[in-house]
Amino acid sequence: MSGRYDVAVVGSGIVGLGAAYAAARRGLRVVVLDRTAEPVGATVRNFGHLCFTPQSGQALTYSLAAREAWLRLARDARFWLRASGTHIVARHEDEQALLAAAAERPAVGFGDGAEIRLLDARETTSAVPVAPGDIVGGAVLPYDLQTDPRSAAAAIVRYLGSLGVEFRMRTAVGQVREGVVQTSRGDVAADTIVVAVNHDIDQLFPELAEADDVLRCSLDMMRVELPLSAPLSAPLLTGWSLIRYSGFATLPEAAAVRARLHAGRPDLAGIDLNQMYTQLPDGSIVVGDSHHRSVSPEPFQSETVADLLLAETEHLFGAPARVIERWQGVYASGRDEFLVAEPAPGVLVLTVTTGIGMTTGLGLTETVLAGRFDTTSTPLSSPLITAEGTR
Known part of the structure; x- marks a missing residue:
């Protein structure tokens, strides 16, 4: 392997693709390295729900940048x-109270209108084809987006190739040090190296993974056929989602929702449910999902979890579901939502250590690489962990 690159990216998931995109837009010479033949990890095993509005803190900052990047990439690639927005159904008054509290937060800049619009029960059941029995209200998050992750990732790879990004797939990385990536096909030299390998960070930088308590989170997901009275015009969240996303979960009103759901359905709490749905362009619906964290999740999926997911789906929509596909998703789960580190000069480790990689990954990479390559950029608001410590 001859020549030297401005930027070498290890990993072709959405964070790695985002890093390559941010670098290529700045006219830099970029190579992407991955041991697989194409993206096959969390980037293609998700809902395709770009849930910007329910974030808070640094995730919200990255979401603002990511939304712009997704819109630009979809146009160009x-x-x-x-621009579906997100629908939320409230099935208890405490869920509607939580939505109302979230709607009172100041707008943060996604658009000119309200970022959370409350609905009553009639408006919710008119907008979403759910069984009306226990619906008390809901909300619309108009600035969220939806894509098909299976086709989006491949399109982004093709587009980056047209920009001059070089992809060296089926190339395993064994070690990364200042200026050099050692691979199964020889060394690659680069001025800046971005390591974006998600949960496999413990394979290249185990000390970083251990310091941030990074584990693997495995998910049970499925795709179903569901005879609905009308299509899902947007991703659909439930009360189980509200106690997961930080923009809702950190509000005082979330405590009552969490306590009631966990007390009333310990079986669903036991699988750490996020009950949500997205409909793909072919009409099938992605259903999920459970969460289990460990260093090495077992590959065996319990049919009990699938039964719970299907039962809740059929109850919510009042219709029988037929499973088309099942799969196990895996993503990095850490103490914080992001791991941003520079373990050696010019070596940047960028990992989304929770399940919002598609939502925030493009914003994370744009922000970090702008801080490195743009002389007019403002410094990162999150700390960068270096070999010498936090700065």
């Missing part, structure tokens, strides 16, 4: 993306 020509993949399916819709």
